[in-house]
Amino acid sequence: MSEFVTVCETGPRDGLQISKGIMPTAIKTRWIAAIAAAGVPMIEVGSFVPPKLIPQMADTAEITRRAVLLPNVTIMTLVPNLRGAQNAYAAGAHRISTPVSVSEGHSRSNINKTPAEAVEEVKRMAEWLKEQPRKVPLEAGCATAFGCSIDGRIPLANVIRVAVGLVEAGADEITLADTVGYGNPALIKETVRAVRAEIGDRLIGLHLHDTCGVGIANALAGLEEGIRKFDSSLAGLGGCPFAPGASGNIVTEDLVFMLESMGFRTGIDLAKLLKARDILREGLPNEAIHGNLARAGIPRTYACAA
Amino acid sequence: MSEFVTVCETGPRDGLQISKGIMPTAIKTRWIAAIAAAGVPMIEVGSFVPPKLIPQMADTAEITRRAVLLPNVTIMTLVPNLRGAQNAYAAGAHRISTPVSVSEGHSRSNINKTPAEAVEEVKRMAEWLKEQPRKVPLEAGCATAFGCSIDGRIPLANVIRVAVGLVEAGADEITLADTVGYGNPALIKETVRAVRAEIGDRLIGLHLHDTCGVGIANALAGLEEGIRKFDSSLAGLGGCPFAPGASGNIVTEDLVFMLESMGFRTGIDLAKLLKARDILREGLPNEAIHGNLARAGIPRTYACAA
DSSP states (O other): OOOBOEEEEOIIIIIGGGOSSOOOHHHHHHHHHHHHHTTOSEEEEEEOOOTTTOGGGTTHHHHHHHHTTSTTOEEEEEOSSHHHHHHHHHHTOSEEEEEEESSHHHHHHHHSSOHHHHHHHHHHHHHHHHHSSSOOOEEEEEETTTOBTTTBSOOHHHHHHHHHHHHHTTOSEEEEEOTTSOOOHHHHHHHHHHHHHHHGGGEEEEEOBOTTSOHHHHHHHHHHTTOOEEEEBGGGOOOOTTSTTOOOBOBHHHHHHHHHHTTOBOOOOHHHHHHHHHHHHHHOTTSOOOOHHHHHOOOTTOOOOO | OOOBOEEEEOIIIIIGGGOSSOOOHHHHHHHHHHHHHTTOSEEEEEEOOOTTTOGGGTTHHHHHHHHTTSTTOEEEEEOSSHHHHHHHHHHTOSEEEEEEESSHHHHHHHHSSOHHHHHHHHHHHHHHHHHSSSOOOEEEEEETTTOBTTTBSOOHHHHHHHHHHHHHTTOSEEEEEOTTSOOOHHHHHHHHHHHHHHHGGGEEEEEOBOTTSOHHHHHHHHHHTTOOEEEEBGGGOOOOTTSTTOOOBOBHHHHHHHHHHTTOBOOOOHHHHHHHHHHHHHHOTTSOOOOHHHHHOOOTTOOOOO
8 A cells, every 4th residue: 555645736725825816606616616516625714804804714604614514635724813713613624724934024024923822822822722622733834934035035934933832832733834935845855854853753745836847756756855745736727926927835736646656545536536636727727827737638657556 | 955856857858749739840849958957967859750650740850950069058959760770860860869759559550569679779870870970879768658549558577678689779768758647656656667677777768748647647656766757848848649638748847846846957947048038938839838837937946956
């Protein structure tokens, strides 16, 4: 039996939140259902942020309530604070994610808090969630862990400090996020090793962007360091607020192709996944979409891992 | 001092040979000069094939004669047979490359010869070149080494047989080529190891295509196995004759970003390299071009290896 790698589709959250148009709720619901039906085991379906700031996410409560009815898929929702976590819990989210910027400049510009203050908020969320009857894991992301468009290079010590702080605050699992996509395979490896040395298996995932064209290589670097959970978005939907025109998250289809070709098991039917691009195109006809595999078609040598 | 990795720009050959339009000779000459001026140490500038078959390469003799006058760059020309090698030598090429398909189906469909017969032709080239006063290295490529659109999966034993045959035929250096871009990092590593076990340091390079979106990850896999020479094309120019719409070679700009970010030295000025895209666009205004780094711009964290 091949080793399983969890692909977490974040297009409905990280992709849509920066899209120019707003995907209608009905189409978004169908899109998420199609991704789940392709076998994707985890989907980040939206974020509980003020609709005035990100109108694309205004329907997150409704989207979450519908998505959790889908079979065989873990539905995750992003929240920025305790209030968001309470909303996500009420909507039935199976899992909650929350980002904390390692970069001081990014943290202040985004939420007007220091990283340490943001970790305090995660502690409040974790404490509240632990008091609830339903067990909802809290995944905390160390954002801008591999570089920041404001602060530039990020000292490894700062990444470790935030990751350790998040574990001490009660987060169940930690993800390292290349929020702006400045990372490279050597930096990914060095950072994963250093963080794992401090928090062990609490480090579970990588959230990667393909800003500079090396996102899938960064995933390979993480894979080689033992990471077995990756965020990606269908058709590479999304972008980077600091680099107009930049690509978004790593492309789910290309990631799945790599993983399965290498003998890892993802549970994902690649042909069905490619079909889900049609619904994305229907819902956001003017959005730039990416993905080399989709252009070429699945090669005849492709075979799923067993 | 960082370790040097040779990036061989193959856009003027592998990219242009499949382009819909024909780049005018004057613009091609300027384009090659701009790539060389950016510090690219090796450029494959064309191929000596019948103009009736590939009209885009009809000016290869003239292009080669001009390119060899550029300073600090090795000019390579592809040839399919002894006659081509003689033409390339006469035009002043510093280095000659020749492909031999590992796949029987691809070899027969391309040149109506078996791989063994193609190796015999390489022997004739090598013998002739060794008799000439000017030393011109012969680089032989094992084409379709990682899969074939006609024959599907390629047994490793066949790759080894062709690689060993090419060394015995007198080729100076061997490259493994993912001609149709079906490879994955695990296959790259397995193949590089197995071929190196037979021919040692004669294996020098990888020629990769980004058909399935994992080309840069494949380059990383090769790098980790000690490969220090990669073919790539500016803006990912090119495609795959068997997959209309597919991407071409791995993108030179993205590859250089990865290598330099990881601490390898390429000698390439990334900003100047990105500028060379303008001439490509001028020469082939209707051609699809690629490259994530070009869309995003060079990140502020980027620093060349010293």
